[in-house]
């Protein structure tokens with residue numbers, strides 16, 4: 001798929017940096033199947049382009065980086081909608097963010113929650129706006145990421161804090177995220193794009209071969225979590241067809257608290 005065909009994602013190359021922007025602000029930049037397909041294609045373009053050194057992942061507008069899966073679509077249709085190959089390729093997106101041999105910077109311009117939080121965790125670096133908020137929401141809306149989304153998160157911020165995010169579904173602010181080592185820098189919202197570009201410029205001045213080896217070396221220690229991720233998404237596929245999962249998505253769409261009592 002060519003970037004000119006994208007509807008949910010913008011792809012631009014400026015100053016040797018590929019900017020990949022999730023462009024669904026009316027849905028808090030949540031992703032549906034098509035969004036995931038386009039993100040994968042954008043990362044492939046950035047991977048193949050010899051002019052590109054660093055890659056930035058961000059969201060359109062100032063409210064959201066990414067609110068995870070499109071829960072309204074899931075409540076309405078029972079899935080995340082049509083895709084190029086008929087399969088929801090979120091695991092492939094996780095892999096390509098890790099595997100692309102160029103540093104990926106999450107530029108978190110608002111809330112990063114659910115599967116959107118997992119995307120920034122998987123990026124090599126995160127620069128955040130002061131108003132950004134971070135957290136997991138799956139257990140509230142009938143979902144979970146028991147692969148990289150839990151185990152790798154625990155590597156980044158520690159077991160207690162990772163369990164806190166998943167077991168309370170409460171969001172933390174940017175200052176706390178910095179304190180926890182979940183992000184690399186926090187800046188005022190209006191400075192976010194320029195600060196992110198400055199991080200990318202530093203990367204673009206360095207040896208791409210050295211960076212490629214280093215990224216893959218960092219990854220090697222946690223790559224076995226890819227196996228855990230397969231099992232976790234197999235389980236999620238089964239779980240997503242249950243009444244318990246449907247209750248979570250329905251409750252979100254109906255703006256009420258979910259009633260999980262029948263499933264204890």
Ligand SMILES: CC(C)(COP(=O)(O)OP(=O)(O)OC[C@H]1O[C@@H](n2cnc3c(N)ncnc32)[C@H](O)[C@@H]1OP(=O)(O)O)[C@@H](O)C(=O)NCCC(=O)NCCSC(=O)c1cc(O)c2ccccc2c1O
Nearest residue numbers: 027028030067068069070071072090114115137138141143
């Ligand atoms: C994101 C929020 C914390 C923002 O709260 P805030 O109070 O600032 O704003 P609103 O709640 O009023 O939201 C504004 C507007 O946006 C709509 N919206 C928000 N999030 C979503 C969403 N994810 N999908 C669709 N629409 C969304 C919201 O309804 C409002 O619309 P109005 O029409 O009413 O104006 C807060 O909104 C929030 O907590 N959102 C839900 C976050 C969430 O639960 N995300 C999904 C988690 S599950 C997931 O991400 C997931 C990931 C995967 O990788 C999977 C893989 C395989 C299967 C399943 C997966 C999966 O489920």
